[in-house]
Amino acid sequence: MKQMLAVALGFAILSNTALVHPAIAAPDSYTIELPAAPAWGYFTDKYKTNQNEFTTVETNAAYGTLSKFLELWTPGSSWDQGTKLRADVLDYNIQYVVDLAAARTAADEEMAYLVDRRGQTYGATEGLGALADVYRTLSGTTTVIKDVPADATTVKYDDVGSTNKGGDSNSQLGKVVDLVGIVRGNFASTNPSKGFFQYMRPYRWVNQQEGTNANRIVVPTLVPAISTTPEKDGGFPSGHTNASYLASLSLAYAVPERYQEMLTRASEMGDSRIVSGMHSPLDVMGGRMLATALAAAALSDPANADLKKQAYEQAQNVLMKQTGTSEDRFADYGKNKADYFKRLTYGFQPIGDTTRAMVVPKNAEVLLETRLPYLSGPQIREVLATTGLPSGYPLLDDPEGWGRLNLFEAANGYGAFKSAVTVNMDASLGGFHAEDLWRNDISGAGSLIKRGSGRLSLSGANTYGGGTQIEGGTVEALSASAFGTGSVVNNGGTVTENVYGGGTVTANVYGGSGKLTIGGNFSQSANGTLELNVTAPGDTLAVKGSVQAGGTLRVNFANGYVPAAGDFTVITQAPGLSSGRFDKLETSGLPANYTAALGYRSEGIVLTLTDTTAVPSNPGTTNPPSSGGGTFTPAPTPAPTAPVTPPTPTTPPTVPVTPPTQPGAPDPQAPLPTSPFRSNVVDPAALLQSLTQAAAGASSADGTFSDLPSGHWGSASIAKAAKLGIVSGYANGTFRPNAPVTRAEFTAMIARGFGIQPAASAAAFGDTRSSWAAGYIGALSNLGVVAGYGDGSFKPNATISRAEMAAIIARVVNLGALPGTSAPANFGDVRGDHWAAGVIKQAASAGLLNGTSASAFAPDQNASRAEAIALIVRTLETDESVKALLAGL
Template identity: 60%
Template sequence: MKSTRKYLSAALGLLLLSNSVVGNAATAASNGASIGASIELPPAPAWGHFVDNYKNSISANQSVYSNPVIRVLSGFQDLWEPGTSWDNGTKLNSSVLDYNIQYVANIAATRTAEDEQLAYLVDRRNQSYGATEGLGALADVYRDKTGTFTTITSIPDDATSVKYNDGNGSNKAGDSGSELGKMVDLIGTLRGNYASSNPAKNFYSYMRPYRWANDTSMIVPTLVPAISTTPATDGGFPSGHTNASYLASYALAYAVPERFQELLTRASEMGNSRIIAGMHSPLDVIGGRVMATALAAATLSDPDNAALKQDAYDQAHALLLTETGTAEDRFTDYEKNKAQFTQRLTYGFDQIQSTTEPMVVPKGAEVLLETRQPYLTGEQRRAVLATTGIASGYPVLDDPEGWGRLNLFAAADGYGAFDSDVTVTMDASKGGFHAADSWKNNIAGTGKLTKEGTGDLKLLGANTYSGGTQINAGTLESGSATALGSGDVVNNGGTLVEKAAGKMTIGGSFTQAANGTLELNVDSASDVLEIKGAVNANGKLQVNFQSSYVPSVGSVTLMSYGTGQQNGQFAAVEISGVPSQYNTQVVYQANQVVLEITNKSNSGGSTGSGNSNPSTPSPTPTPTPTPSFPVDPNSIGVTVTAKADANGNAEAVIDDAQIKTVTEQAQAIEAGSRIVTLTVEAADNAKAVGITLSKAAVTNLSNGKVDQVVVVTPFGTLTILSTTLNAIEKAAGSNIRFEVAKSGADTLTPEAKRLVGTRPVLDVSIESGASSLSTFGGGSIQIDIPYTPAQGEDTNAIVAYYIDNNGKPNVLNHSSYSNGKVTFITNHLSHYAVGYNKISFSDSSSHWGASFISYLAARDMISGSGSNQFAPNKSITRAEFAKILAGVAGAHVSGYTVSAFGDVKAGDWYLPYVSWAAEHKIVEGSSSNEFKPNVSISREEMAVMLKRFTDQADFTLPKTASAVTFADQSSISSWAADAVASLQQAEIISGKGANAFDPKGGATRAEAAKMLAVLHQNINKQ
């Protein structure tokens, strides 16, 4: 250990030995599989297994042999020997213990006001109440239904001199007689008679950090009144708050496994806040987590609690998860949750003992995954724990049974290795995780995976397991390039779904039987299934072109394989997402299978498979950029009236003569855009409005040099550019019918219902005969939905949502509200809704940047900094800015797993955002290959990133302001001068006082929000 210097009084009462706490957090993520892991029960210590005698954890038992909590934490005795009094023990490993206290000193010197606020609330509130925040949007629903409350609703003005206690002192925090009473009782049981940390505190008699420093300035000022006046009974190790927070969270996670990782992250946050508070050290918090993990497993394994835990789970799913909550969910960022939880497992301590000890799994630990992975057997859950545990050697964590090395966040993401063959059987009829689950870990090992049952299992990691993969039933989805490991893949009768971004590789051969289905989801021309060995084809091939990629005439490679190693053909082929004017044919070549796409006018073929060997395929053309829609056109119009039938369907037909007339009138316009507006007026009882044109009429418009056709209905307006109209005309076989229909909310998910409320929901379609024209050969349509904001609605938070086939809302981040309508542009037609996604931050509602913050937050482009705070005046870092910029771009960053910089590591929450920005040449590192993610970004660096982004997006910055020469123009770096000038003229960035730009100065989070919101709004207008 390096931190051996003493902590001394300084300006803040502390000497900061370093600017940040350093250590080996990344090492903690390594799993025991690489050094051997065992699911066999570890040998019982002399005192027995923890789960068998956890009820001996009582104050009367004050020794390693009599108290199971004291002995599970006995690794602390390698570091510290208790003395005869609270203040005279002996350090056995000074470097570890000095680092332990210095960590708190470093945090105390750098914590923010927001950190201190969170620390106060965690300290003073009932821990069971605090844990419910991990329920996200459902937190307030749970609290209301159970009567779980706190009297600490804010920080009193006199908190620095008066100690305030929570009026809710109950461990279970809620009412056992409530409709969720069993959930309440499960928390109370886990936090029951055997869960106190006091016996262990008394035994180890290790001081709190501020007593080691002899300086109470280490403590958050509002918590100084909470300092105990009896240090002899106020030990630091283990942390009682941390223990209670984890126990409550484990109880909630058992009942609501859908929030498993979020609840664990919240528990780790509560534990970490004890360090921020200055009340506890990292080792104290680690000890609290370990004892809580063992106590939770023991209590949940106890047969006396079997009925209670089942009742709690049933209540949660019948009465809680069916509700729609509105509370803020601070734990939506998976990568951030993972990085924070992983770092808090070891807090950067060096490994001080053997680093190669095999992972062992404690007796009963598998119960902790019982509801999270219900489709696995107990032995399989033990294997998951064994292959996801952290490496050995860390202080305190190498207890004989293995409690300290469990990594439950990683375990929730499935196996870390297949050390033997694994058969997974899932039953979709049981719902929940029985029906669908995702394994996100990078799975190693020599074993084989066999998928049985009707459920859907997704593999999302960079997997290297070599034993092969077999699908006998249900669905196995591969969501990464190497999801299926390095062995052979055999599909005997299920569905193998490829959903990787870009190329996916099967390391061996691929064989599919007659009852199997291979589903390829094609997002781009590079989206290819690469088979290293042979392909033995049979069964069904389903090819789905995604909405983001519409193929054109030519050849698309679907899969490749070894030359001459193709046997058999797929018995059936289905193709979706190809424009209707094209024919498709699957062709088997010497080393690949391609899809030939031809115009129907040039070929009489049809969708199917074949054995021809065509010439070299032509490349897929680059998609046309999203077009602009003029806002001040010349317009010629036709208005018709449609009567609604008994079902509310109103139909109108515009005859060819009318279309011919308006087309000729439009052609006579010499300057400006030629626009034809077709308006349908319908009675108030109409629920759907359709307008039909003949094929000849559409051809007339298409050939008549009309720039836009605008279809106006009472429910919405479609603006169709000439390029899109041409694609519709070519795809149409007969008459063309446009329909805009009101839709109900019955099929919406609870989340969608919450966001949409009573606002408009529309089905928009274009039909030709029996065919639906949902895409337009790369073209786009602008849709305007009339909407009058309710009183008090923030128009910045009004957005449009695309509703998918499962009723789930997907925010259209380029949608906006203006002048009584919500506008967005789309390249396909489907179900759309107007929604209200107002995300409020308690520290920003009256801030000058509130409107910009609201605008970005509503479109899921920014998030807060914790505790319902945005921290608008806090400096923004380079990593934070990269993340928001990726949100503005609508970037899908889940596939970015490799860092371009030496200081951006695997597990860092910002890695995918920085990697995305690096790939698109938006950011560059220093000469030492560093990105410096946590350094505040300078104003000129922001300007350069924004300019590079607009260049990459092919967006032309407007010049709405005159060029300015700043007073400190010479201070602007040469590499940033052009970017600053362009953004200044676009009114995205401006100077400060005295006409200074301050290029090297930082920007606040609010200033960054303004720049990005203005840029995004400009992009929407173009």
């Protein structure tokens, strides 16, 4: 509540950071073993000692569980004679109520009245949201307090239509009614503890301090409800809070789909007791503690085993099949969490040892057995241990750990993995067996192993380091660091990257760029599926280590996002560390005119998208249609080592080139009598002159790159091309020989290599006006060497394939007139109907382009920078004069 925030900021012992609980993260140390039995015994064994006849801490389990209050307060001989042991804590406790009373609204006062006067079970049903009224009708849960009566300031009204059970045992939800009744049974009262601790209600503290009896901090409509026998009306712990949590935890057990909403409603009802002026924060915290222990005791009592099972099944088969229309005030998860966490400690600062290990009470796991049904009892205990509050807070450090339990956070799954955690879900059982979401920020050195079926989603900022292993079902990543800092191994399930939900190992990243990061390696067997749900350009999988691909890759484009044709990076990885190939590619969400194929690079995996309707005017200048999926034959050269950025354009040779008299693509069959180069594209004499001039000005240092060892297969050609100004390296001294080549880059290389001067512009294409290569594109377009798409675009940043390079070089020179270096090549992956079959055969026969093997060419594989330069240099050297010149470089 806003007024609570404003009030709390002014409290003397409340720091700014305490408003949001400072220790939501899992404790550093914990144990799931049973703590030592306290003097009064384990609460769930001794809960029936919560009666007036058991008069000491050692004999009454309720007194013992709340006994840390005795470090703050010593009861006196009567209701108003106790002694403050920690005045700072207790004064803050009462001042909190005073200041809240000054800031509360009319709506706050209305809720305070209804919480006070209605039966707590009826009030708790609001946590069911849309099903609240349906539940009340089907269970016979009623109230006679419909609203705040006009004369409520002078008349006390009681909810005579409500009982502790809060319903009819013979109704359609009678077993649920009976479960609430047994949890709120004969041993669940706070009255014995009120009498034992004898701590006054806050308005009596204020009246005593002010010497009045005005009850000014109590909501006016509740003044008639003030008890006239204060000796029987202690404040600690809050009975309404205790009853509200008991009813809410019972309903949460039967309807775990509303677990956190029920808890939030219980905390709201407890908080309303402070708003009303009837109770203090410590009263409410004590009521929550006692109720948590009492609910666990009743639910773990063997006598109630059949009833709790019947209540759960009845709620699932009757209530959960209904459609409700009630207002759901607890639909905002973020608000629920903030409110609940604030009410765990109410801004108190630790006053004791903050380093004590978290302990988990005996049988506490029963509180979550329907919420986390796929986990074993010891596993749930570990969940409770890794989500508990830190030690040191007033009241909460009971020896069994009831005060430190954070059930809201525990419903979000583990807070840490200390060792390997195996989750085995069975989707056929439905409910949380089939699908669950862990929202916590999971830390620890342990790992997650997912087995069975069903889907487990992870949305936290996780840092666990042991890795993730998927043996079955689906693991969905809903945050960028969902899989922590370790490796991911998918042996037989689905890993899904999904920005807004869904997936198998689903990467479903909330907000941001949608990029899922795997801190180690990613490997997938033939039985695994990796599903990437793409809604934006950055919605990718980033693997810091290596990728070992296998099985199925499924790429779903969603939310109306469709990338432009060309290469779309789906997986990035550490350079040069990939292996394997996906056996199958599946895509969805793409237009019918798109085809898709996979490309494997040193730095990742790309999805090459081809728009089959955008056919260029000259075949071979754009990515041709691909097979749409399946395996991809690797290129013969090493894969790239860094992201592609256009190299700095190099000034072309200064010798002018006589422009052709008839622009356009020349006839590839027209032989030249004096030169193998096409005379209407290249002037051989002018080319030789420009190359001679460039060679004369070359430095011996040109062509030396830090990432190009002398043994690299393309080093000689690259060195020659760099000295001639055909290509340049990068500012950091690298060449990146394995980086893919874009259409703009290859066009510039061709122009520089064959002495073709840049044109004034490339205005014919709408997407090249601002391109660094616009002049080169314009010049080669005018010569008919390159062409654009039917939509008027050139797509300068799209990558170019090996087949396209062959087609473009065919337009520059007469491949058919070049001397063959071997018998005509026949490649099994270049069928006769392939659009570039003819030029591929000619280029391979002339020795300009090699196959990946004796029987494969990989025509649609992206070309590398080294391959592009080798093609240009080899083509130049088919002229004997040029060859002799280059031999001297």
